[in-house]
Amino acid sequence: MSRPAENKIIEIPAGSEEWARAICAAHENRPDELLEIFHAVQHEIGFIPETVVAVVANALNISRADVYGVLSFYHDFRRAPAGRHVVKICRAEACQAMHSHEVCVHAEQRLGTKFGGTSADGEFTLEAVYCLGNCARSPAMMIDGNLFGCVDEKRFDAVIAGLDNEAAA
Amino acid sequence: MTNKKKSSGMPPAQAKPQPQGAVPAEAKVRIFVPRDAAALSMGANAVAESIAAEAKKRNAKIEIVRNGSRGMLWLEPLVEVETGKGRVAYGPVAAGDVAGLFEASFLTGGNHKLRHGLTDEIPYFKNQERLTFARCGITDPLSIADYRAHGGFAGLTKAIAMEPADIVAEVTTSGLRGRGGAGFPTGIKWKTVLDTRAEQKYICCNADEGDSGTFADRMLMEGDPFCLIEGMTIAGIAVGATHGYVYIRSEYPHAVATMREAIRIATEANWLGSTIQGSPYDFELHVRVGAGAYICGEETSMLDSLEGKRGLVRYKPPLPAIEGLFGKPTVINNVLSLASVPIIIDKGGVYYRDFGVGRSRGTLAFQLAGNIKQGGLVERAFGITARELIEGYGGGTASGRPIRAVQFGGPLGAYLPNSKLDTQMDYEAFVKEDAMVGHGGVVVFDDMVDMARQARFAMEFCAIESCGKCTPCRIGSVRGVEVIDRIIADENREANIELLQDLCVTMTDGSLCAMGGLTPMPVMSALRHFPDDFHRPAHAEAAE
Numbered sequence: 004m005s006r007p008a009e010n011k012i013i014e015i016p017a018g019s020e021e022w023a024r025a026i027c028a029a030h031e032n033r034p035d036e037l038l039e040i041f042h043a044v045q046h047e048i049g050f051i052p053e054t055v056v057a058v059v060a061n062a063l064n065i066s067r068a069d070v071y072g073v074l075s076f077y078h079d080f081r082r083a084p085a086g087r088h089v090v091k092i093c094r095a096e097a098c099q100a101m102h103s104h105e106v107c108v109h110a111e112q113r114l115g116t117k118f119g120g121t122s123a124d125g126e127f128t129l130e131a132v133y134c135l136g137n138c139a140r141s142p143a144m145m146i147d148g149n150l151f152g153c154v155d156e157k158r159f160d161a162v163i164a165g166l167d168n169e170a171a172a
Numbered sequence: 173m174t175n176k177k178k179s180s181g182m183p184p185a186q187a188k189p190q191p192q193g194a195v196p197a198e199a200k201v202r203i204f205v206p207r208d209a210a211a212l213s214m215g216a217n218a219v220a221e222s223i224a225a226e227a228k229k230r231n232a233k234i235e236i237v238r239n240g241s242r243g244m245l246w247l248e249p250l251v252e253v254e255t256g257k258g259r260v261a262y263g264p265v266a267a268g269d270v271a272g273l274f275e276a277s278f279l280t281g282g283n284h285k286l287r288h289g290l291t292d293e294i295p296y297f298k299n300q301e302r303l304t305f306a307r308c309g310i311t312d313p314l315s316i317a318d319y320r321a322h323g324g325f326a327g328l329t330k331a332i333a334m335e336p337a338d339i340v341a342e343v344t345t346s347g348l349r350g351r352g353g354a355g356f357p358t359g360i361k362w363k364t365v366l367d368t369r370a371e372q373k374y375i376c377c378n379a380d381e382g383d384s385g386t387f388a389d390r391m392l393m394e395g396d397p398f399c400l401i402e403g404m405t406i407a408g409i410a411v412g413a414t415h416g417y418v419y420i421r422s423e424y425p426h427a428v429a430t431m432r433e434a435i436r437i438a439t440e441a442n443w444l445g446s447t448i449q450g451s452p453y454d455f456e457l458h459v460r461v462g463a464g465a466y467i468c469g470e471e472t473s474m475l476d477s478l479e480g481k482r483g484l485v486r487y488k489p490p491l492p493a494i495e496g497l498f499g500k501p502t503v504i505n506n507v508l509s510l511a512s513v514p515i516i517i518d519k520g521g522v523y524y525r526d527f528g529v530g531r532s533r534g535t536l537a538f539q540l541a542g543n544i545k546q547g548g549l550v551e552r553a554f555g556i557t558a559r560e561l562i563e564g565y566g567g568g569t570a571s572g573r574p575i576r577a578v579q580f581g582g583p584l585g586a587y588l589p590n591s592k593l594d595t596q597m598d599y600e601a602f603v604k605e606d607a608m609v610g611h612g613g614v615v616v617f618d619d620m621v622d623m624a625r626q627a628r629f630a631m632e633f634c635a636i637e638s639c640g641k642c643t644p645c646r647i648g649s650v651r652g653v654e655v656i657d658r659i660i661a662d663e664n665r666e667a668n669i670e671l672l673q674d675l676c677v678t679m680t681d682g683s684l685c686a687m688g689g690l691t692p693m694p695v696m697s698a699l700r701h702f703p704d705d706f707h708r709p710a711h712a713e714a715a716e
Contacts, residue, residue, distance in 0.1 A: 035498075037480035038463055042422075069481075076482040077463035079422050095384030096579055099629070100542035100617045101570065133466060133583075133633065135423050136387040137213050138615065139245035139540060139547025148425050152213035 017047045023055045027062035034063045037073055041080050050081040086121040086128035088166055090114065091145045092154075094131045097138035102155075106142050107131075109156045113163065200235045201279045204252040204259065206309065208241035208394050209426040210387065216249040218267040223251070226270050232279060240395015242309035243549030244296055252291055255281040261291040296546060296565055301527060303535050304512045305388075305551050308395035314433055316441050319398045325443060327514030331406045332451040334517075339410035340366055343513060345521030347533030352378055352469075352506030353581055353610035354686070355599050358513075361503060364493035365411040368501040373413035375404050376478065376497055376504045379420040379427070380462050380469040383582025385613035388537040388549055389507035393420070393427040396511070397434035401444060401457060403510035406517055407503050408455040416455065417497070419474050421462040432459050466637035470685045471504045473639055484639045485685045506611070508537060529555035532598035532609075540566045542579075542615035552597075554609075559593040562616055573618035577626070577702065581610020583633055584690035586697035587617075587626065606697065608690075623702035628656040630694040638687060645688025648679040652695065662710035669699070669706065 015022040026043050030036035040059060044051055051074055060067040074080050092098075092107055111117055114127040121128045137143035140152030144159070151162055205211075205220040220236055227234045244250060247263035251273075260281040262273060269286060276284040288294055302308075311318040319325065331339050344359025365373060377400065381389040393400060404416045420428050435457050438444045446454045460478055462468050468477045472486035475497050496502025512534065516524045525533045532554035538561050540547045545567035552561075562568070562578065569575055577587045586607035588595070595601055602609045617626075631652030638645045652675055658668045676692035683689040699706060 033480075035478065035480040038477065039460065041463070042461055072482050073480070077465050079462075079464035093384075095633075096583060096626070096629070097385045097542040097615045099626075100615055100621070102620075132423060132464075133637070134382055134384045134386075136381060136390040137210050138385045138387055138542065138613075139544070140210055140213055140248070141542060143213065145423070150209050150213040150426075152210060 018052065018055075020054055020058050023058040024062055027059055032062050032064070034065050037063065037065075037070070038077070041074065041077075045080060048084075050084050053082075086125050088126060088147055089128045089130065090163075091130045091132040091135070093133065093135050093137075093141070093143045095133045097134075098142040101141040103142035106144075106154055106156060106159055110159060113160065200233045202235050202237055202254040203279075204237045204239045204254075206241045206249060206395075207238035207313070207426070207430075208248070208309075208391060209424070210245045210391075211241055211248040211250070212426065214248050214264060215266060219249045219251065219265050219270065222267040222270040226274050230274060232274070234279070237312050239311065240308045240313050241391055241549075242291060242297055243305065243391065243551075244294065244546070245548040246546045247288070250291075253278055253281055257281070258290045258292055261288040261294060262286045263288065296548070296550070299565075300551050301535050301553050302551050303515050303524065303527070304399075304508055305392065305396070305537060305549065306515070307399065308392060311396065313395050313397055313430060314437060316398065316437060316443070319396075323518065324398055324514075325402055327517035328402045328406055328409075328443070329449070331409050331517050332449065332453065336366060336410050336412065339406060339517065342517055342521040343410070346512075346516045346524040347521075347528070347531070348509060348512055348516065348524065349532070349599070350506055351508035351512070351536070351611060353383075353608070355609075358505060358509050361493055361505070362407065362411055364491065365413070365501045365503050368494050370501050372415070372498075372500045373411055374497045374500055374502040375407045375411070375413045375416035375510075376471075376474065376502055377404055377416065377418040377507055377510055378469065378471060378474055378504055379418050379424075379431075379507050380474060381424070381507070382421060382466040382469045383584075383611065383613055385541040385579065385582060385615035386539050386611055387541070388539050388612065390424050390427050391549060392507055392511050393418075393424070394430045397431050398438060398443075399511045399514060400431070400507055401434060401438050403513040404457060405444065405448065405453075405455045406513050407505070407510060409453050411501070411503055413501075413503065414454045414456065416457045417460050417478055418457065419460050419462060419468070419478055421468075422464055428459060428461055435459065465639075466633075467639040467687055470639075470687060472685070474504070475502070482639075484641050485687075487684070508611075527553035529553075529596070529598050530600055532600065536597070536609070536612040538597070538612040538614055540614050540616070543569045543571055543618050544614075544616045545570050554596075554598040556597050557594050558588070558597060558614070561597070561614060562593060566614075566616065569616060569618045571618045571620075573620065575616055576619040576621055577617045577623060577698075579615040579617070579626075579694065580613065581608040582613050583630060584686060584693055585610050585613070586693050587623065587701065588697065589701045592701075606693070606700075608693070623698040623705040624656065624660050624708070625705075627695045627698040627706075628653060628660070630691055630698075631656060634687060634691040642682070642684040642688060644679045644682035645684070645691070648675055648683075648688060649691060651675060652679075652691070656695075659706055660708075660710070665707070672699070 060070045115122040135143045137152050142154045250263035251265045252259040276282045307322045340362045348358045349355040465483045467473045468483040473483040477483040492502045538550045550565050575590050579587050634649035640646045655672045680692050
């Protein structure tokens, strides 16, 4: 998405009210672009802070209740920061048929958090997702936007270990 | 029948400018490494990097094309090498295999344990009827030159010269029905929008492919995005709409990126935008990204989401064709419905209608998923049996165990037992079995499956994803989980089974949309075909 006003945003501290206003302006303060605005905010700072809700409501000239309603309706939007890595494991039928349940149990143990939570060290947020469109290579998972197929316990550990190596490098 | 559009031998060279001092294009070997998300999920990027590095080391002149997927997903990453005889397939290739492939002279199609011969001759691929997916996996998805060399924009070029009503008539003739699952005749929907007078109309593509067991929309958007753009533009011309939206789910970041890039390229080349190719027609296309709400695949919920609201289902009437996006007449079609339009206009509605059986005309992109040995996409005319797909193409289960249940048409579709797999895949034949073909998703389970658990999951999923507007869906699904839990725990079992059936009737008859209305389908089919699973000793569950 290349909108002219967006270049300016970079110079403003991310997360500030001014920054949030600039994002809204880049979307022409259009109410129908609310989801796009939230995506842009979350892409930059990882979640949608309370302050942004107020700014967005003002800029789009809709009620805070409406903005909050949208924020709470969609599973994607977070109201608090996530862990450093977001691990999403598919829990839908095609992956169930390939025993994703066992991978899910294993992931909770390996990452030290239940689904919907974040590990105590802030490294991993674990989330359920219902279909990643990789149903011929089930079970599937997505980590920080990267898709993985045929994920059994062993491959899960290998992928997670790969992330640790990246971090060490 | 083999693919009719595909040319044999060397595809035309791409019109790419060569850097100064480079060797002529014909001296370079073209190697295809898919960019499809399923291929990426199995390491396609690492394979492409490895091939580039190895070629550099050996001073081999190659050009890597990142194509879409051919649909043989169990072979991904499927690497193809262009030779004088055609494209030779190797797969599944891991980065660690690359040096060995070079050793085996794969640049000239040399023998190797991963070699499958000519891609076009692999039976899984050869024995398909590729109309909608004619180019997917063959071309560079972001090359307009490649797209045109393989018949792209022929439909739109014709449509520009046609009367809008004739375009709609051609789509009606084709017998095309909504490929998202509902199967509503596309031509009738378009005619309603055409006949409704308004200053502004919209084309909305529903690319919120949320059903488990489906990936055809994603494959097309990643593998042949211009085809969807062309179909939407034709729809715009046909009904008089100048703006279109593609609503893509956020779980598909690769499809989002590819569609955005394709729209940018098409706009630059004036296949989108103002006065398209010198015609009087304008059409602008926008991508909108969902936010993890399954219900937004329901068309009116999607409209609310496109308007920046909570994705709540709307009452009908008014039909979206009359009052849709921003209250204006709107065509809402699935990705594959729209992507089937270019070939229908190019070759004529009769050509398309001649595929298929009964009232199910044309082809469907069947998606073989779950516990299946050879999972992937099989485009065939309606009328093939489920068993031919699952055993013939799919090769049975991945686990090697017997097939016990197959869910057709996504999470809201029925589970059928092995004994029903000779049913013909067409809309009406499936309705007779209290099932639905839907979008052609086929999810296979082996004999390890517990169907009472699957029934419980159907209710649980509905409880998680219900928009909450109507009571049967919002409350019914929660009660459904509770009742099935009691059945599993053998608490007053027979009375609770009766209660579950009663609840399913209420949800079917009383829900506002297909989410609550069809959740009973998997539940009731599990109960009907697999009663034993609802009558197991309770302690067996507790032991799990």
